[in-house]
Amino acid sequence: DEDSTEIEQLLSYDEDSAGGIMSTEIFSLREEMRVQEAIEALQQAEDVEMVFYLYVTDEYNHLVGVLSLRQLLTVPPQTQLKDIMTRDVIRVTTDTDQEEVAHLVARYNILAIPVVDDSNKLMGIVTVDDVIDVMREEATEDIFKMAGASEEELLYGFKSFKIARLRLPWLLVNLFGGVITGYLMWMFKATLEQIVALVSFVPVITGMGGNVGGQSATIVVRGFATGRIDMGTLRRVFFKELRVGFIMGTVCGSTIGLVAWFWHHNPYLGLVVGLAMVTAMTVAASMGVLAPTFFKKIGVDPAIASSPFVQTANDITGILIYFGTATMFLQLLL
Amino acid sequence: DEDSTEIEQLLSYDEDSAGGIMSTEIFSLREEMRVQEAIEALQQAEDVEMVFYLYVTDEYNHLVGVLSLRQLLTVPPQTQLKDIMTRDVIRVTTDTDQEEVAHLVARYNILAIPVVDDSNKLMGIVTVDDVIDVMREEATEDIFKMAGASEEELLYGFKSFKIARLRLPWLLVNLFGGVITGYLMWMFKATLEQIVALVSFVPVITGMGGNVGGQSATIVVRGFATGRIDMGTLRRVFFKELRVGFIMGTVCGSTIGLVAWFWHHNPYLGLVVGLAMVTAMTVAASMGVLAPTFFKKIGVDPAIASSPFVQTANDITGILIYFGTATMFLQLLL
Numbered sequence: 001d002e003d004s005t006e007i008e009q010l011l012s013y014d015e016d017s018a019g020g021i022m023s024t025e026i027f028s029l030r031e032e033m034r035v036q037e038a039i040e041a042l043q044q045a046e047d048v049e050m051v052f053y054l055y056v057t058d059e060y061n062h063l064v065g066v067l068s069l070r071q072l073l074t075v076p077p078q079t080q081l082k083d084i085m086t087r088d089v090i091r092v093t094t095d096t097d098q099e100e101v102a103h104l105v106a107r108y109n110i111l112a113i114p115v116v117d118d119s120n121k122l123m124g125i126v127t128v129d130d131v132i133d134v135m136r137e138e139a140t141e142d143i144f145k146m147a148g149a150s151e152e153e154l155l156y157g158f159k160s161f162k163i164a165r166l167r168l169p170w171l172l173v174n175l176f177g178g179v180i181t182g183y184l185m186w187m188f189k190a191t192l193e194q195i196v197a198l199v200s201f202v203p204v205i206t207g208m209g210g211n212v213g214g215q216s217a218t219i220v221v222r223g224f225a226t227g228r229i230d231m232g233t234l235r236r237v238f239f240k241e242l243r244v245g246f247i248m249g250t251v252c253g254s255t256i257g258l259v260a261w262f263w264h265h266n267p268y269l270g271l272v273v274g275l276a277m278v279t280a281m282t283v284a285a286s287m288g289v290l291a292p293t294f295f296k297k298i299g300v301d302p303a304i305a306s307s308p309f310v311q312t313a314n315d316i317t318g319i320l321i322y323f324g325t326a327t328m329f330l331q332l333l334l
Numbered sequence: 335d336e337d338s339t340e341i342e343q344l345l346s347y348d349e350d351s352a353g354g355i356m357s358t359e360i361f362s363l364r365e366e367m368r369v370q371e372a373i374e375a376l377q378q379a380e381d382v383e384m385v386f387y388l389y390v391t392d393e394y395n396h397l398v399g400v401l402s403l404r405q406l407l408t409v410p411p412q413t414q415l416k417d418i419m420t421r422d423v424i425r426v427t428t429d430t431d432q433e434e435v436a437h438l439v440a441r442y443n444i445l446a447i448p449v450v451d452d453s454n455k456l457m458g459i460v461t462v463d464d465v466i467d468v469m470r471e472e473a474t475e476d477i478f479k480m481a482g483a484s485e486e487e488l489l490y491g492f493k494s495f496k497i498a499r500l501r502l503p504w505l506l507v508n509l510f511g512g513v514i515t516g517y518l519m520w521m522f523k524a525t526l527e528q529i530v531a532l533v534s535f536v537p538v539i540t541g542m543g544g545n546v547g548g549q550s551a552t553i554v555v556r557g558f559a560t561g562r563i564d565m566g567t568l569r570r571v572f573f574k575e576l577r578v579g580f581i582m583g584t585v586c587g588s589t590i591g592l593v594a595w596f597w598h599h600n601p602y603l604g605l606v607v608g609l610a611m612v613t614a615m616t617v618a619a620s621m622g623v624l625a626p627t628f629f630k631k632i633g634v635d636p637a638i639a640s641s642p643f644v645q646t647a648n649d650i651t652g653i654l655i656y657f658g659t660a661t662m663f664l665q666l667l668l
Contacts, residue, residue: 043408052386052445069403074377106470109463111386111445128462129443132469136440139473140556143480147552148545154562158570160577167549168582174545175586178538179593186534199533200520203540203649204512210544211482211508211645215501218481222474228488236492243494248502252509259513311545315537 018101019094021134022115022124028055029081031064036077042069052111055122056085063089063114063122091116094123098134103227105131142225145303146218148174170307177312181206181319188323195333197264198326201256201273205322208252208277209284209314216241216288217310221302224292238289245285246278253277268332276322283321284314352435353428355468356449356458362389363415365398370411376403386445389456390419397423397448397456425450428457432468437561439465476559479637480552482508504641511646515540515653522657529667531598532660535590535607539656542586542611543618543648550575550622551644555636558626572623579619580612587611602666610656617655618648 013019027045029038038054054072056065065085075084091114092101105113105128115124141151148170156162185192185202192198220237223229229237257274261267291310292302326333347353361379363372372388388406390399399419409418425448426435439447439462449458475485482504490496519526519536526532554571557563563571591608595601625644626636660667 039407042404070376073373106463106466111462128445128466129440132440132462132466135466135469135473136560139469139477140560143473143477143552143556146477146481147549149549149552153553158574160574160581163574164578164581164585167578168585171542171545171582171586172589174541175538175589178535178541179590181537181541182534185537186531189530192533193530196523196527197520199526199536200516201512202533202536203515203519203653204509206537207508207512207515207540207544207645207649208505210541211505214641215481215483218477218483219487222477226470226474240492240494240497244498244501247494247498248505251498251502252505255506255509256513311541315541319537 013094016098017094018092018096018098018113018115018126019123021098021101021130022094022126023130024124026055026114026122026125028057028061028122029067031056031058031080031082031085033081034077035072035075035079035081035084038067038072038081039077042072053114055089055114055125056081057122061122062120063091063116065089066114089114092126093118099138099225101126102131102134102138106135138225142221142303145301146221146307148307173309174312177315180312181315184316184319185323188327191323191327191330194330195269195326197260197266197269198272198323201260202319202322204256205273205276205280206315206318209280209318210311212245212248212281213284213288213291213310213314214307216245216285217292217307218288220289220292224296224302234289234293238286241285241289242282245288246282249278249281249285252281266333268329272325272329272333273322276318276325279325280314280318280321283317284310287313287317347428350432351428352426352430352432352447352449352460353457355432355435355464356428356460357464358458360389360448360456360459362391362395362456363401365390365392365414365416365419367415368411369406369409369413369415369418372401372406372415373411376406387448389423389448389459390415391456395456396454397425397450399423400448423448426460427452433472433559435460436465436468436472440469472559476555476637479635480555480641482641507643508646511649514646515649518650518653519657522661525657525661525664528664529603529660531594531600531603532606532657535594536653536656538590539607539610539614540649540652543614543652544645546579546582546615547618547622547625547644547648548641550579550619551626551641552622554623554626558630558636568623568627572620575619575623576616579622580616582619583612583615586615600667602663606659606663606667607656610652610659613659614648614652614655617651618644621647621651 054067055063058064065087066089067085090108094115094117101113112125112127114122115126117123144151150166153163153166220229253274256277257270260273261270288310296302388401389397392398399421400423401419424442428449428451435447446459446461448456449460451457478485484500487497487500554563587608590611591604594607595604622644630636
């Protein structure tokens, strides 16, 4: 019967597309109708949950125009719909991504958006309340992914083992990165044994790199999600983040350099720690832009990939930069 | 004149409240009106951008009911509005927080919400398109704050110095925390000089603590924002995160313990590193819940305070737990 065909068709759409979230209960009118007939049709319509826009179709059910309910009340009853309708209708197709649907509804301040198939046949409608759910869902998803968690865990409530299994993969990436970082420190064992004071600045160098990289990655991931950043503006964003990282690196590097100098009474130690900090923070900022961009390009959600990878990469480069600088200036430090 | 009084009044509301975002152009009807009169009033109304709900007021402009436009078309023209209107209207007051307004609109799937003053006088209307802007803004704000950035920086475009100044405060908190962490490591200098191998696990211990704490903090901050977590469920959330942290700590601790054992051919080193990891990750998870809760209780936005504080606190406790454990088992390690 008709109902099961409809459900079958809905199931065939991607659940994150306009086709997957649209309602197929559309109240539409034919362009040859007169206003009086349209009002009568509206009075007889049942189960039409929310009517704000009246979509107008031609004889083949192609979407050709739109009317507001209030418009119907302000023209003579004998007027034909095609003479008063607006022909320029903002529409999406069944395979438009739900995030794009939300962007359009938000940008044009509309209450509903009609969904058509490839031949412009009216298939359904996405209303603003669905869009609100989409936006909330997408924001939560991004926030969770960026922390290496997953929105899926909301389904598990308080089942700790299932939740732990969802979060663990990202932690294991970091664990692996941490082992590499530790191994690199071990490679600089000779330098370390001569200047134990270097050890005290390891957490601050890796920590600050992680934070700066995290800030840049957050700006880029959210910028992609809201459409504020695209591949065209990315170059400018990259150089902006590089500058911001360098400026903040200079402030933090000078501070930590002075701390190192006066704490260990060694100006060269201050110089090494400070220089390493500036370099590590500038590199971290640029990686914060490059990592999500790379993941977007290869078709992986930037939000999911950014945080653990950026942090691991920053730890590794931070340690290399720090001990590399220290080894270079080793004679001055002794 | 009337216009400037209106603007003056709008300015007196908090910009994050219903009063601050509402539109004062409301089309309302009186309860004694008949349907025919209501339709005529609607036809004559100008400048009424979007009418989906018709709010009904009494003679003192108190909000008493609501009608839909379609309802008007389906009853006899002589019916009085008070006989067909719905009396149970979802409403907010001028000082309701915009986030709460967004929650209500999303929960009840409504297109607009009327705003009343303390005496139930109809003051304005917040429409769903304003709510969409609020939701997007609040999500971006939370995401940025959690990374120690700020939504304000969107205003600055590509002005690197201004952006750097906005992000720096949170980095400086971490810088200070990093110095304390380094100082604590220095206090354990004697232990370190005897077992240099301990150094190689410092980044992984502090890094994993930071990540676990970040995951828990993210769940709690977003839970507060969406209303999924409140002070009533917090106790359960705390124990859940504690369990999740312990489970993940056991997995990561065993892994890193085995790595340490076989790398440095010392089972006791494996035991110390593994135990420290389990403890640090469990403590970090609980702090990830406690920190945003504390900030919420003292009236500071949990999102802004969570990330840098959680990371700094985790670095410090991670180092103390690690070197504390190592010093306790020092005889076995040598």
